[in-house]
């Protein structure tokens with residue numbers, strides 16, 4: 001689970017790149033004669049941030065044989081120019097670029113070949129370690145000498161700043177949970193954008209450095225992009241002066257069964273707090289704690305649904321149990337926007353969906369839908385979300401820390417939210433929020449993006465008040481102020 005204090009700023013509309021996409025971006029930059037400039041910029045920015053964050057003491061810069069090491073040479077030169085004492089240990093290399101970089105340092109700060117002995121001596125004398133051994137070019141498994149060096153770095157207890165990626169962390173997938181073989185960084189300065197490994201592993205603080213790469217190139221090569229508060233604000237439905245409850249979205253919540261009555265009630269709270277004009281619950285069970293602002297109906301037979309007027313959106317599956325698949329089939333045939341959650345996330349519904357469906361699995365449900373293990377989902381949530389979207393259609397929200405959204409055209413990730421939200425009923429609230437937005441007229445991708453963000457922002461508000469003791473109904477109630485702040489705020493405040 002990610003620690004709240006380690007979350008990157010949710011305001012950053014950063015992109016995410018895999019190692020392959022970085023190679024393609026680099027090739028594009030090289031064609032435009034911009035690659036060397038970009039590396040120069042990277043090193044200068046890294047030096048600037050290190051100097052600002054850790055302004056005193058010697059810096060030990062560890063440079064690998066690839067471009068990650070090349071960036072480190074540039075950073076060392078800029079740190080030296082800022083008056084810092086810098087000691088560079090470089091991996092033996094024939095890399096032409098790294099060789100040139102090294103010549104540029106000669107006479108400025110000491111450079112030696114990296115050996116274990118020199119590493120230990122250097123670590124004992126330093127305050128800050130700049131880890132520039134491996135970046136996106138790392139191909140597991142680690143070579144033995146690297147494993148030993150990483151161990152030494154981690155044991156030294158110094159402040160460690162990793163350049164682009166903590167050495168040993170795979171770029172494109174979540175780390176395996178053990179950090180024995182990767183640098184434990186206090187801060188990672190990610191170049192150009194996040195790498196998936198940084199989003200889905202325990203990596204400490206991450207800061208993305210903008211290297212002045214033209215946004216059009218970033219967009220062309222990116223794997224995914226982070227949801228921004230600005231775009232969510234623009235998506236939020238506005239009520240007209242003559243609005244009444246019937247125009248603000250009528251949402252049906254279909255869920256619950258005897259013994260499982262809390263889930264649909266939380267969905268109803270989520271929908272109401274996200275602005276639904278009317279929320280009606282239908283369940284086989286009595287729902288003793290449904291919001292008084294909603295209408296709860298106990299029904300004996302789901303055939304009774306046929307006689308009901310069509311709502312603007314439906315949230316379906318929360319606590320519904322084995323009736324979920326036939327009920328979902330019936331509701332999907334109405335062709336109104338639907339959120340399919342919890343018990344409705346079944347592989348029998350493959351092919352039964354339509355464009356206005358939002359599927360909201362957590363990793364366990366996603367694994368069930370794809371017929372693979374949960375570990376395969378959490379290893380690469382982007383790939384899992386995309387695979388689900390291709391198999392099931394509509395829009396997929398793969399819940400997690402962070403949540404990932406696959407729309408027909410894009411992969412998105414939400415950096416807001418916190419581990420306190422890992423509490424029973426949190427997902428039920430989310431399906432209500434998304435259903436409310438669908439009911440207000442947003443498309444499935446829009447409702448998923450805005451809903452996931454609003455829910456996460458509400459969770460952050462609840463966490464600020466209550467810490468890890470927050471419960472799902474707190475998230476539901478914080479949706480309203482989260483929305484209100486977003487609605488009112490100017491883009492400067494965001």
Ligand SMILES: NC(=O)C1=CN([C@@H]2O[C@H](COP(=O)(O)OP(=O)(O)OC[C@H]3O[C@@H](n4cnc5c(N)ncnc54)[C@H](O)[C@@H]3O)[C@@H](O)[C@H]2O)[C@H](O)CC1
Pocket residue numbers: 022025026035038039042064065066067068069070071133134135136137138139140141142143146163164165191192
């Ligand atoms: N557009 C950008 O974001 C830019 C990023 N840059 C930096 O370039 C690196 C990636 O550089 P690359 O040369 O492709 O790879 P690395 O430096 O990460 O590593 C290559 C180096 O590592 C050795 N190696 C690979 N696998 C292993 C292993 N299992 N064990 C030990 N050693 C291994 C390999 O032999 C090579 O020597 C990116 O992270 C950014 O830092 C550029 O500056 C351009 C702009």
Ligand SMILES: [K+]
Pocket residue numbers: 068131132133134135162163164165166167
């Ligand atoms: K690194």
